[in-house]
Amino acid sequence: MEYLIPKSAVVFEEEIKKSRFITYLRHTEGLVEAKAFWQDVKLRHPGARHHCWASVAGAPNNSQKLGFSDDGEPAGTAGKPMLSALQGSQIGEISAVVVRYYGGILLGTGGLVRAYGNGVQQALKLLETTVKIERQVYGLYCDYGQVNWLQLLCERYNVLIENQLFQENVWFQLAISDDKLEPFKQELTERSAGQLTIEPAE
Incomplete structure (x- = not known):
């Protein structure tokens, strides 16, 4: 499975009816990292009234890795949009x-929904992305004579050789x-x- 992830961070700022909205986007892997990012932005803007937050912290279709907060704005007007x-x-x-x-x-509920949702949409237009391919890690032992064709086989199937140890036999860690x-x-x-089989890595 492959999907796009952010390549670098983005900041977008606008003023709406004298309120200043600053949108930060960043790559975060997992909800713990996402919440740490939120805390970091809150520390940078201690004088702001609201620090609203939303995250797709895993693959785009992984509903277990979603999170959001209205941070004091009326329910449903910030985090959800x-x-x-x-x-x-x-x-x-x-x-x-969004700070x-x-x-x-x-701004009223409709105005808030537009302000928060649009801030993120505008920031997304500035975002550079890169492709992430999800891989599982496996281990494999082989003889020295099998190394060359095994490396070519890995290239053909876009398998990453993450680690290798040369001892009596050769051990590969493959993603x-x-x-x-x-x-x-x-x-x-x-x-x-x-002769050769792969086993899920510990």
Whole structure:
């Protein structure tokens, strides 16, 4: 499985009816990292009235890694529209924090929804992304004579060799995407006449 993730951080700022909105976007892997990013922005803007937050902290389709907070704004007017904008982008491992300095004019619920959602959408237009391929890690032992064709096989199936140890035998730590796993295993078995197998890494 592959999806886009942020390549670098983005800041977008605008003023709406004297309120200042500053949108921060950043790559965050997991909700713990996302909440740490939120805390970091709060520390940078201690005088702001609100620090609203939303995160798609895993793959875009992983509903277990979603989070948001209205941070004192009326329920549903900040975190939800921010999260909707993030989900609409189909980008994973991304968090948005919108800082609001209140300007004395009430925006109403519709105005708040537009302000927070649009801030994230505008920031997303500035964002550079890169592709992330999700891989599982496996271990494999082979003989020295099998190393060359094994390395070529890894190249063919876009398998990453994350680590290797040369001792009596050679040990490889391989990162394999789910869609390449079965064909890779099948060719590995055929080429080694059933000698080589991969095991999930501990």
